[in-house]
Amino acid sequence: MKASVGGYARATDLRHALDLLAASDGMGRVLAGGQSLIAALNMRLSSGDLLIDINSIDALKGVSLDGNRLRIGALTRHAEIANDPLVAQHAPLLRKATDLIAHAAIRNRGTIGGALAHADPAAEFPACILALDATIHVEGPDGPRDIPASDFFVDVFVTTINDGEILTAISLPMAEAEERQVIHELARRSGDYALAGVCLVRRAAGHRIVCISVGPRPELATAAMARLDAGDTDGAVAALRDALDPPSDTQATAAYRRHLVGVLLHRAIADLNGETA
């Protein structure tokens, strides 16, 4: 089945995109890479939408340094993140995550802004940016707004972006000299969404752990982080399993996912320490 859309407009700049959204009477849908949106439209999950194509807006593209933070434009594609030297140096977790996202064709079109706005709890970037303590920058009719990653994800496919707002960029602290960032996940086949995954960051202030595909939204695993800060690996794994209430679905049972995150955390810790699990 093919999409039933109400119209298409190519925005020339951010102001134009915001004006189109404001005039769309609630039917405007921002079109970035289209890798999730077009699939949803093809399944007729909604119809009559006005597609507002932001792909020509250069101000939303690219990676740069902004003071002591790394800034990644919303329209930066997964494949660009995979190959960007600034990302590799200052946010290696995002670079590693791109190896685990879908297939080359999807990575060539999909954007980080689209992945975050889509807020699929099985996706890698939402968990990564929370683990990295990023800030999400949005712009709307009332001007720009900065949202900490910890306040951004609300539920499956739900964020705190308001109607009429567009995600413009994310920014994140540059990795410290001794910082380590790893991601481990298990998928049935290479390129599939993960059955479960773990992002682990170790910086001077302590560890940060965020899981993938184990709940409606990415969350910091604070109890496990405290155990790991205390040097208690087994305690961290037990705390992580205790804290989670993962879903059962056709891919995996809740019990299997709970077991799996413990295995993945063990692997991530070993990776962090330069060992093999």
Ligand SMILES: Cc1cc2nc3c(=O)[nH]c(=O)nc-3n(C[C@H](O)[C@H](O)[C@H](O)COP(=O)(O)OP(=O)(O)OC[C@H]3O[C@@H](n4cnc5c(N)ncnc54)[C@H](O)[C@@H]3O)c2cc1C
């Ligand atoms: C077969 C397949 C396998 C996939 N596997 C994975 C995987 O393993 N891991 C993974 O993480 N992802 C996976 N994806 C999703 C892929 O990464 C998508 O690219 C991503 O989720 C959406 O990015 P997009 O740029 O294509 O957004 P779009 O599809 O264009 O948009 C997605 C949603 O976000 C909104 N939106 C987009 N950009 C903005 C913005 N700047 N401001 C406000 N709202 C915005 C849109 O209106 C829409 O609601 C897969 C997709 C497919 C088709």
